[in-house]
Amino acid sequence: MSPYVLDCIHPFARGPLPAKTGKTLLFAQQAGRIEPRTASGKATAWQSEGPPQFLLDVRDLRVTSSGGYPLVDGVSFTLNRGETLGIVGESGCGKSLTSLALMGLLPPGMSVSGQVEFEGADLLKLAPATVRDLRGDRLAMIFQDPMTSLNPTLTVGYQIAEGLIRHRGCDRREARDRSIELLRKVKLPAAERRFDEYPHQLSGGMRQRVMIAMALICQPALLIADEPTTALDVTVQAQILDLLAELKDDLGSAMIFISHDLGVVAENVDRVAVLYAGRLVEEGPTRSLFEQPQHPYTIGLMGSIPRIDTTSEWLPAIAGTLPLASDPPPGCRFEPRCPFAGDKCREESPDLAEVSAGHRAACWKAPL
Amino acid sequence: MTGPVLRAVDLAKHYPVGSRWFGRSQTLLRAVDGVSFEVAKGETLSLVGESGCGKSTTGRMLVQLIDPSSGHVEFEGRQYGAGSRRKALRISRRIQFVFQDPYASLNPRMTAGEAIGEPLSLHNMVPRRQRWTRVAELLEMVGLPRSFAARYPHELSGGQRQRVGIARALALEPSFIVCDEAVSALDVSVQAQVLNLLKTLKMRLGLSLLFIAHDLAVVKHISDRIAVMYLGRLVEVAEASEPFANPRHPYTRALLGAIPQPVFGRVRAATVGGDVPSPIDPPSGCRFHTRCPMKTDICARIDPAMETIAPGHVVGCHRWRDVEPMPEAGRAADDVHSARIQRLLGFFQDKAGSAAGQQELRS
Ligand SMILES: Nc1ncnc2c1ncn2[C@@H]1O[C@H](COP(=O)(O)OP(=O)(O)OP(=O)(O)O)[C@@H](O)[C@H]1O
Ligand SMILES: Nc1ncnc2c1ncn2[C@@H]1O[C@H](COP(=O)(O)OP(=O)(O)O)[C@@H](O)[C@H]1O
Numbered sequence: 001m002s003p004y005v006l007d008c009i010h011p012f013a014r015g016p017l018p019a020k021t022g023k024t025l026l027f028a029q030q031a032g033r034i035e036p037r038t039a040s041g042k043a044t045a046w047q048s049e050g051p052p053q054f055l056l057d058v059r060d061l062r063v064t065s066s067g068g069y070p071l072v073d074g075v076s077f078t079l080n081r082g083e084t085l086g087i088v089g090e091s092g093c094g095k096s097l098t099s100l101a102l103m104g105l106l107p108p109g110m111s112v113s114g115q116v117e118f119e120g121a122d123l124l125k126l127a128p129a130t131v132r133d134l135r136g137d138r139l140a141m142i143f144q145d146p147m148t149s150l151n152p153t154l155t156v157g158y159q160i161a162e163g164l165i166r167h168r169g170c171d172r173r174e175a176r177d178r179s180i181e182l183l184r185k186v187k188l189p190a191a192e193r194r195f196d197e198y199p200h201q202l203s204g205g206m207r208q209r210v211m212i213a214m215a216l217i218c219q220p221a222l223l224i225a226d227e228p229t230t231a232l233d234v235t236v237q238a239q240i241l242d243l244l245a246e247l248k249d250d251l252g253s254a255m256i257f258i259s260h261d262l263g264v265v266a267e268n269v270d271r272v273a274v275l276y277a278g279r280l281v282e283e284g285p286t287r288s289l290f291e292q293p294q295h296p297y298t299i300g301l302m303g304s305i306p307r308i309d310t311t312s313e314w315l316p317a318i319a320g321t322l323p324l325a326s327d328p329p330p331g332c333r334f335e336p337r338c339p340f341a342g343d344k345c346r347e348e349s350p351d352l353a354e355v356s357a358g359h360r361a362a363c364w365k366a367p368l
Numbered sequence: 369m370t371g372p373v374l375r376a377v378d379l380a381k382h383y384p385v386g387s388r389w390f391g392r393s394q395t396l397l398r399a400v401d402g403v404s405f406e407v408a409k410g411e412t413l414s415l416v417g418e419s420g421c422g423k424s425t426t427g428r429m430l431v432q433l434i435d436p437s438s439g440h441v442e443f444e445g446r447q448y449g450a451g452s453r454r455k456a457l458r459i460s461r462r463i464q465f466v467f468q469d470p471y472a473s474l475n476p477r478m479t480a481g482e483a484i485g486e487p488l489s490l491h492n493m494v495p496r497r498q499r500w501t502r503v504a505e506l507l508e509m510v511g512l513p514r515s516f517a518a519r520y521p522h523e524l525s526g527g528q529r530q531r532v533g534i535a536r537a538l539a540l541e542p543s544f545i546v547c548d549e550a551v552s553a554l555d556v557s558v559q560a561q562v563l564n565l566l567k568t569l570k571m572r573l574g575l576s577l578l579f580i581a582h583d584l585a586v587v588k589h590i591s592d593r594i595a596v597m598y599l600g601r602l603v604e605v606a607e608a609s610e611p612f613a614n615p616r617h618p619y620t621r622a623l624l625g626a627i628p629q630p631v632f633g634r635v636r637a638a639t640v641g642g643d644v645p646s647p648i649d650p651p652s653g654c655r656f657h658t659r660c661p662m663k664t665d666i667c668a669r670i671d672p673a674m675e676t677i678a679p680g681h682v683v684g685c686h687r688w689r690d691v692e693p694m695p696e697a698g699r700a701a702d703d704v705h706s707a708r709i710q711r712l713l714g715f716f717q718d719k720a721g722s723a724a725g726q727q728e729l730r731s
């Protein structure tokens with residue numbers, strides 16, 4: 001089996017690391033060469049007995065740094081088949097680590113605990129080889145910067161078709177035809193000609209389309225898109241968002257869509273989860289979250305987005321920065337930046353509690 | 369506001385590409401192809417357009433990081449442009465540049481204090497003994513504690529690095545700053561802080577700004593006027609509220625249509641498909657005609673001239689009268705957010721990164 005299959009899926013960094021994603025990519029790159037660690041050595045069979053209730057059931061996911069600090073701190077959520085979940089939060093809040101933990105791609109030295117049930121099996125307990133087989137097949141991921149996850153020495157067509165050859169046992173001819181068909185579906189202009197081109201011959205938007213095709217070629221049950229539009233111009237971002245919305249209905253894959261921008265997830269997802277300093281602080285159906293946000297952090301994030309439709313003079317902004325993972329505030333993690341904070345917030349950390357049907361928030365003052 | 373502090377007159381930058389053949393003229397990449405504008409004292413002009421349309425090249429010509437192929441810049445009574453000797457003019461500390469990438473633009477081996485202090489000593493801005501006092505002042509001006517002087521870039525977040533970059537530009541007490549995508553690499557939350565900071569500084573110090581971005585919404589709060597650029601040319605220039613309330617160029621409208629907003633169930637207006645064409649061989653006639661949803665027969669043949677359609681509103685399109693307004697423009701803030709969210713956001717306004725600056729302005 002060609003080693004390049006992994007290259008399509010893993011963010012092997014080639015060329016300069018983009019500044020903003022360097023941190024995340026760097027450890028993903030290391031992870032590509034290392035077997036993922038499992039919480040217990042014992043592997044369970046992937047096949048489940050009966051049909052699982054959820055496609056993905058994440059319970060109390062914790063990622064701890066080599067220094068022993070909690071980076072992802074007890075995150076739980078579920079995802080139904082075909083459903084889309086947006087994960088939102090500012091840089092460094094743990095979005096990428098959460099998705100890398102699901103993919104079994106955490107960097108060496110980090111430890112992970114909790115449960116990640118996917119199609120009836122706990123991904124954290126599966127043998128590394130089994131997880132590797134799932135990646136690119138049942139589970140796929142799109143990264144922020146396509147250039148670091150595409151292999152510059154191989155044609156884009158080869159990199160897409162390889163997934164079919166490896167996971168589906170297609171012959172070259174059929175793999176080529178199906179890849180070109182998918183490239184048309186992701187609206188790559190002149191798909192047939194582009195099939196034989198190299199990544200550097202494509203624009204940023206076209207590369208991101210190729211990445212999407214690569215992730216979708218085996219019709220994964222779950223697609224994780226980690227800031228797939230952050231490195232792009234607004235116009236190209238809009239094109240990619242439109243494309244993802246179309247494909248979502250078409251392919252039936254469930255999707256986790258990660259962004260730092262609440263505006264970007266508003267269009268495409270069924271539910272939204274807001275992360276802050278490694279914790280889930282609010283989660284709910286998209287409508288409820290945008291119309292009745294309950295956590296102060298969510299409200300602040302919403303205000304930070306410049307609006308095209310108002311005439312206000314100033315942008316409401318959240319003051320300050322994320323606390324250090326090595327030195328988290330003792331009570332609510334958002335307390336040092338929260339304009340609603342009170343004494344209790346300084347002392348005790350709030351748990352997620354239901355504020356309306358299917359909508360949870362972790363704030364002592366909720367509902368605000 | 370008085371007369372212009374800076375004037376760009378027919379600026380162009382053409383890069384030769386490919387090899388030169390005897391007797392054959394060389395192919396040119398027209399990065400910037402005849403751009404003129406003025407910026408008044410204390411004014412912010414924003415330059416908006418997609419990647420590769422020539423925004424950075426324009427900004428760099430203003431600060432003499434790049435020599436124009438033709439045209440010139442007039443700044444505070446001096447003139448520089450194609451053919452003028454760079455050395456003599458390079459000394460201009462009155463016009464400064466803030467880079468996009470807060471990670472790459474600071475020397476990793478210099479503390480924030482050293483980075484800000486360096487231009488102070490190079491230009492002898494303050495006596496040696498007062499240098500650190502001035503560094504501390506500059507840090508506080510950009511909303512960082514004095515203790516950050518001892519930190520290295522890797523010990524700072526993206527937003528903090530960008531603040532250090534701004535403090536460094538302010539060290540030379542410029543009257544004009546070019547901010548090239550100064551907030552594009554930042555998260556929305558940090559971006560809001562830095563935008564508020566820049567706006568506060570500009571008002572406090574009477575700075576003029578050229579603010580470069582690819583997202584129209586981002587420049588909205590900070591601009592007095594907005595210039596939209598496409599493939600090396602300006603296509604629409606107007607007061608800051610106009611492109612939102614009354615866009616008159618199909619490209620401006622397409623840029624607006626691309627902007628995501630945190631609203632449930634909103635249907636985004638149409639944006640443009642495809643990529644910006646190559647500046648090596650730009651389309652004939654109107655350069656936007658290959659992507660324009662409104663193009664007609666004449667568009668590919670005749671290049672539309674820039675036309676003043678209202679005081680301060682200039683546009684280059686044959687069909688500017690037919691451009692539809694945005695469906696969601698010009699609503700009061702209360703109609704956009706529910707009254708509840710509006711009230712809750714009020715608490716953040718008071719705690720904003722610029723709160724201190726805003727108070728100072730009021731007093
Ligand atoms: N290799 C590492 N070693 C130690 N801590 C790390 C490492 N990588 C990330 N972290 C820390 O883990 C936390 C979450 O990082 P993560 O990269 O998941 O954030 P993110 O939300 O994806 O942000 P970004 O958009 O900047 O990538 C941050 O506090 C970060 O500093
Ligand atoms: N040194 C250079 N040599 C050749 N082409 C260049 C050079 N610098 C910029 N360009 C080209 O000029 C055009 C405008 O570039 P730039 O001003 O950097 O765009 P923007 O800042 O809007 O992204 C692009 O097509 C770019 O590739």
Ligand code: SF4
Nearest residue numbers: 332335338345363364
């Ligand atoms: S618990 Fe307190 S500090 Fe935390 S978000 Fe709620 S009000 Fe703010």
Ligand code: SF4
Nearest residue numbers: 654657660667685686
């Ligand atoms: S001149 Fe024609 S092609 Fe150009 S923007 Fe106007 S309508 Fe579109």
Ligand SMILES: [Mg+2]
Nearest residue numbers: 024095096226
């Ligand atoms: Mg990330």
Ligand SMILES: [Mg+2]
Nearest residue numbers: 423424548549
């Ligand atoms: Mg640029």
